[in-house]
Amino acid sequence: MEIKGKVHCLFEQSGTFKNQFKALGYEAYDYDIQNNFGETDYQIDLFAEIENAYAGKPSIWDNITPEDLVMAFFPCIYFTEKAMLMMSFNHYNYRNMDTMQTIDYILERNRKRNEFYELCIKMFAVALRGGVRLIMENPDAHPHYLRDNFLMKPALIDKDRTMRGDFFSKPTAYWYLNCEPTYGQSFQRPKETFTIEQSSPSRVSGMCSEERSMISPDYARNFICDFILGRPQKHTQLSLFQTTN
Numbered sequence: 001m002e003i004k005g006k007v008h009c010l011f012e013q014s015g016t017f018k019n020q021f022k023a024l025g026y027e028a029y030d031y032d033i034q035n036n037f038g039e040t041d042y043q044i045d046l047f048a049e050i051e052n053a054y055a056g057k058p059s060i061w062d063n064i065t066p067e068d069l070v071m072a073f074f075p076c077i078y079f080t081e082k083a084m085l086m087m088s089f090n091h092y093n094y095r096n097m098d099t100m101q102t103i104d105y106i107l108e109r110n111r112k113r114n115e116f117y118e119l120c121i122k123m124f125a126v127a128l129r130g131g132v133r134l135i136m137e138n139p140d141a142h143p144h145y146l147r148d149n150f151l152m153k154p155a156l157i158d159k160d161r162t163m164r165g166d167f168f169s170k171p172t173a174y175w176y177l178n179c180e181p182t183y184g185q186s187f188q189r190p191k192e193t194f195t196i197e198q199s200s201p202s203r204v205s206g207m208c209s210e211e212r213s214m215i216s217p218d219y220a221r222n223f224i225c226d227f228i229l230g231r232p233q234k235h236t237q238l239s240l241f242q243t244t245n
Contacts, residue, residue, distance in 0.1 A: 001228050005067030012073050015039030020220040047119055054122040066131040074120055076138050078113035079145040133179040140173040156181045165218030184226030186233045
């Protein structure tokens, strides 16, 4: 993929992908509602921006062109396997609730999931309408709400991120809109690895902690070179990807 314009990293406040794009010579920016890492270039409510753009109102999308690339790390908190298990009476979190309390809680989770799901679809619609190249990241799991119930299947699934230098193995899916993945063969042993059990849990029910969501700079660089730019690197091995139809 040739990127003649800018790179816009949505829902990223760590600067991980942004800084690797910049190191590779691209103009890149982070957009997020939080700025806990001091890397957010545009601290903004991206959900409101998606809603505005979809409704034809002024938004950040007015300044994004087909020459640019958008990478969206869309929040997965209502789409993951664990989130889907919370739609059942049998979930451990409901052990101290009566039946009607549990139903009310499940209905509220369903409402929030639908809200996030519609925002995700609207984001794709905005990109389609503007001819914008979009790559969206989300976990790959079974079941996973987006994997099984979305406009399109992910173009790429990275089965083990540690093979490209990440902290976590976490299988990850990537949806490509108005563009196609390249397939490089970068390989790098991670400097250190973690398991989900070792990382700090979120203090908010259903939310992923920042530690669990982190991606290493090495992985970001290898992913960009392998699956976006198609740029060979010195360290290579058999490519570690799976395509889906």
